Amino acid sequence: MNNIKIIFLSIFAIAMTANAFQSVTAKASQEPWTEHQLLAPADLAKALNDPKSPQPIIYSIGPQAIIKNSIDIGPAQEKGNLKKLKQQLNKLPKDANIVIYCGCCPFDKCPNIRPAFGLLNEMGFKKHKLLNLPHNLKVDWIDKGYPITN
Amino acid sequence: MKKIILIATILCLHLSLVFSQSQDLNIGTIAPDIRLPNLKGDTVTLSSLRGKIVLIDFWASWCAPCLKEQPKLAELYKKYKDSVFTVGKGFEIYGVSLDSKKTSWKSIIKKMNINWTQVSDLKFWVSPVTKKYNLQGLPFNVLIDGNGVIIAKNLHGVKLEQAIDKILI
Numbered sequence: 001m002n003n004i005k006i007i008f009l010s011i012f013a014i015a016m017t018a019n020a021f022q023s024v025t026a027k028a029s030q031e032p033w034t035e036h037q038l039l040a041p042a043d044l045a046k047a048l049n050d051p052k053s054p055q056p057i058i059y060s061i062g063p064q065a066i067i068k069n070s071i072d073i074g075p076a077q078e079k080g081n082l083k084k085l086k087q088q089l090n091k092l093p094k095d096a097n098i099v100i101y102c103g104c105c106p107f108d109k110c111p112n113i114r115p116a117f118g119l120l121n122e123m124g125f126k127k128h129k130l131l132n133l134p135h136n137l138k139v140d141w142i143d144k145g146y147p148i149t150n
Numbered sequence: 151m152k153k154i155i156l157i158a159t160i161l162c163l164h165l166s167l168v169f170s171q172s173q174d175l176n177i178g179t180i181a182p183d184i185r186l187p188n189l190k191g192d193t194v195t196l197s198s199l200r201g202k203i204v205l206i207d208f209w210a211s212w213c214a215p216c217l218k219e220q221p222k223l224a225e226l227y228k229k230y231k232d233s234v235f236t237v238g239k240g241f242e243i244y245g246v247s248l249d250s251k252k253t254s255w256k257s258i259i260k261k262m263n264i265n266w267t268q269v270s271d272l273k274f275w276v277s278p279v280t281k282k283y284n285l286q287g288l289p290f291n292v293l294i295d296g297n298g299v300i301i302a303k304n305l306h307g308v309k310l311e312q313a314i315d316k317i318l319i
Contacts, residue, residue, distance in 0.1 A: 066275065104210075104213060105215065137275050138280060
């Protein structure tokens, strides 16, 4: 009787673990980026403040290229801007260090980051990152005193 | 003893500083004045609207949730424009855009038929007004009475309508 109990409990535990794992992967797969493809603002600011360190190519795919040395593409939700981004990316090797950012709104409301990051994935880039601005450019970048364009 | 007095003084100074900062946008205080140009380039001050109930609407053409609520604002504008309130006569919306490109700002105003006051310095998130009103995100709004006193902050949809309804005569 005890053995049956142990077997039943084991099956139950395995089922629960599998269920939890499935929900975690399902949640993660909702976004075109993975957790390790999110770049902390402090890390980008550190690189920008140290010209001797390798500099990534930074694209603004939102309303304004306010971050120092970033290239203004415009909101990536507009087809014309996405095309412009593609033209820029065509010139780069697939292992280029690329960072994209928007910062208009919280991630869940931003219409620009998904089409842009999806394009980088489709084009086969290997070292592309999304700047982690969960609130917006003001709170997560400007207010922290990180470098901006004049 | 001297040490205690010194610590107490520092604490008092700190508290008064914190208090004075948080007072800025408190309900019941006067909303800081705003002086910004409209689409034509003419300066329109917030204080020039004294006497009316004013909704200061912070928004931008690139802010999807802001655009989503513009039809509701149009509805409220139409409904209360000529109403009489306990502390004010008439209702105006003072739209402050955080756009950076004039063409985007202008075209969205035209596209959405926005017919209330619109101002912007086109400085995006680095506009001084963001500091003055301690903006942390968009949309954000402040409702003020005819004397410029803050009645409510960051109310949207039905809650905003109820707040305006409350002060109708």
